[in-house]
Amino acid sequence: MAVQICYPRIKNIGLRGIRVADTKISYIDGMKGVLQYRGFRIEDLAKYSTYEEVAHLLIYGHLPSRAELEAFDTRLREARMVPPEILDALRGRAKTASSMNVLQGAVPILSDHDPDFVDNSKEAVQAQTVRLIARLPTVLAAWKRICNGEEVVVPRSDLGHAANFLYMLTAEEPHELPASILDVCLVLHADHTFNASTFAAREVASTRAHLYACITAALGALSGELHGGANDRVIQMFQKIGSPEKVAGYVKARLDAGERIMGMGHAVYKTMDPRVPILLEMALELGEKSEESFWIKIAKKVHEVTQAEFKARKGREIYPNVDFYSGITYYQMGIDPDLFTSIFAISRVAGWCAHVIEEKFAEAQEKPVLYRPTAEYIGDYCGPQGCKFVPLKERKN
Ligand SMILES: CC(C)(COP(=O)(O)OP(=O)(O)OC[C@H]1O[C@@H](n2cnc3c(N)ncnc32)[C@H](O)[C@@H]1OP(=O)(O)O)[C@@H](O)C(=O)NCCC(=O)NCCS
Numbered sequence: 065m066a067v068q069i070c071y072p073r074i075k076n077i078g079l080r081g082i083r084v085a086d087t088k089i090s091y092i093d094g095m096k097g098v099l100q101y102r103g104f105r106i107e108d109l110a111k112y113s114t115y116e117e118v119a120h121l122l123i124y125g126h127l128p129s130r131a132e133l134e135a136f137d138t139r140l141r142e143a144r145m146v147p148p149e150i151l152d153a154l155r156g157r158a159k160t161a162s163s164m165n166v167l168q169g170a171v172p173i174l175s176d177h178d179p180d181f182v183d184n185s186k187e188a189v190q191a192q193t194v195r196l197i198a199r200l201p202t203v204l205a206a207w208k209r210i211c212n213g214e215e216v217v218v219p220r221s222d223l224g225h226a227a228n229f230l231y232m233l234t235a236e237e238p239h240e241l242p243a244s245i246l247d248v249c250l251v252l253h254a255d256h257t258f259n260a261s262t263f264a265a266r267e268v269a270s271t272r273a274h275l276y277a278c279i280t281a282a283l284g285a286l287s288g289e290l291h292g293g294a295n296d297r298v299i300q301m302f303q304k305i306g307s308p309e310k311v312a313g314y315v316k317a318r319l320d321a322g323e324r325i326m327g328m329g330h331a332v333y334k335t336m337d338p339r340v341p342i343l344l345e346m347a348l349e350l351g352e353k354s355e356e357s358f359w360i361k362i363a364k365k366v367h368e369v370t371q372a373e374f375k376a377r378k379g380r381e382i383y384p385n386v387d388f389y390s391g392i393t394y395y396q397m398g399i400d401p402d403l404f405t406s407i408f409a410i411s412r413v414a415g416w417c418a419h420v421i422e423e424k425f426a427e428a429q430e431k432p433v434l435y436r437p438t439a440e441y442i443g444d445y446c447g448p449q450g451c452k453f454v455p456l457k458e459r460k461n
Contacts, residue, residue: 066444066451080331085266085431089122089418090255094332099339101255102126110342115225115250115411116140122255122418123193136194137224143198144219144228146206147177151216154207163207163406164293168283170203171196175276184274186425192275193417200410201225205232208403226250229410233399242397245346246407249390252339253408255415257332261285261292265416267435269423278420283409289326292408295387295394296401298327302362302392311365315373325370327388336383343389350396359392 091100099106102121109118113127120128120136128136153173157166175181178195180188206216209232217232226247230238256262265282269275286292305314318325330337344360351357367384374382394404423431444451454460 066446079263079437084258084263084435085423086426087257087419087422087430088125089415089422090257092257092332094330094334097333097335097338099256099337106252106338107342110248110251110339113251115247115254115414118251118254119197119414122414123190123421139194140198140225141219141221141228143195144202144221146174146199146202149173149177150203151206151210154203154210157207159211162287163204163402164283164287164409166207167200167204167406167409168280168287170200170207171276171280171283174199174203175274178276181274181276184424186421189275189417189421189424193414193421196275196279196413196417197225197410200413201229202232204403204406204410205229208233208400209235230397233403241349245350245393245397248342248346249393249407250411252342252386253390253411255412255418259291259331260288261412262416262419266419266423266431269420270432270434272424275417275420279413279416282412282416286409286412287405290324292387292405292412294326294385295391295404295408298363298387298391299359299395299401299404301326302359302366305362305366308361308365311362312369315366315369319370319373319377325366327391328367328370328374328384329382330385333383333385334381337385339386340384340389343386343393347389347393347396350393359395363389363392 089102091103092098101109101118102125104121104127109121113121116137117128117133119140120126120133124132150170150173153170154166157169174196178192180191202219209216214235217235219228219232223231223238224243224247227238227243230243230246258266261282264285265278268278268281289297301314305311315325347360347363348357351360367388371382374380390408391401391404394407395401399407446452
């Protein structure tokens with residue numbers, strides 16, 4: 065007879081704090097609120113660099129010289145067009161599909177049209193990376209326009225990465241403020257060490273699968289509401305709350321029911337995430353311009369009440385995470401909430417690719433040959449001989 069194996073149950077920590085590999089790409093000190101890409105503080109990168117510069121830094125390991133940046137940027141601009149097969153595939157999707165699902169579905173088709181796809185050298189994977197960074201925004205903007213019954217907008221090579229995305233989305237000349245704010249958002253989201261989606265990408269890379277397979281896996285992981293999927297849920301939550309006066313009741317009821325407050329808390333930061341003040345400042349700047357600071361009022365109240373309630377209930381602090389104010393920032397730019405997580409993705413693709421390159425080409429001692437964790441078996445067990453197998457026709461149940 066089968067028995068259930070009973071091990072002493074310990075809280076499953078989901079690999080938190082477990083070192084699985086070494087990385088040179090980014091660094092977080094969750095207790096001090098520090099985030100650095102290849103040694104550079106996120107505050108400095110947000111203030112002084114562009115997404116293109118940061119992507120170069122992540123992929124090639126150093127800040128580009130002027131000539132290197134120009135060459136990299138030119139390659140990105142030249143690679144923006146997507147093959148017509150992609151647009152056909154987008155037109156074939158149900159209009160109800162989420163943009164994250166659509167983006168994920170487009171990646172294998174993009175691989176079909178990558179001339180370096182069969183080459184496994186580091187240079188070829190870097191070339192694939194350039195195409196992915198350049199093309200995902202085109203796919204996303206095209207999808208949104210197809211969904212809205214509008215003409216797809218051809219990318220422009222005279223615009224920077226962020227500005228071109230806004231142009232492809234709206235078919236209008238992008239304004240300077242939203243374009244520069246989006247550029248900073250892309251910088252802030254470009255990498256974040258071994259988060260769930262990056263680990264998914266690296267895990268797939270460790271099987272020696274190709275870059276496009278790794279990015280497809282990462283997109284799936286990012287879509288969940290405990291990861292990148294939180295930013296549109298944050299706006300939905302604010303809309304549901306409806307006014308600053310209703311915040312306290314909403315937060316208390318949710319916590320009483322054991323539910324989570326979207327955009328609050330982080331698996332690594334136990335103090336303020338350094339990206340949050342930068343996002344709040346930009347959200348405030350946009351709010352003043354579009355007079356939608358109503359959402360900021362609700363956000364600040366949710367932040368304040370959740371912190372107070374958390375302190376009273378659990379005796380410790382909780383802080384907003386990157387998704388808390390990024391959603392408001394995009395919302396105030398007039399961007400559809402369905403695109404929020406996908407915008408995170410079109411930025412994070414640089415980090416994912418850098419990690420895949422590291423996984424594939426770093427020294428053997430810096431990472432395992434293949435990730436293969438273990439799990440405690442707690443299912444039925446009848447001893448080493450196995451449970452008695454009863455053929456289907458003799459089975460009573
Ligand atoms: C990100 C997240 C998954 C991290 O979870 P975690 O690693 O388990 O967080 P911690 O270890 O710091 O805290 C765990 C405790 O705080 C609670 N907690 C954490 N975030 C919470 C939130 N946003 N709302 C309510 N409770 C929360 C958990 O329920 C847990 O309670 P317990 O100890 O009584 O079981 C979590 O904070 C969360 O779900 N946040 C909301 C979703 C979100 O914004 N995701 C985007 C992340 S960038």
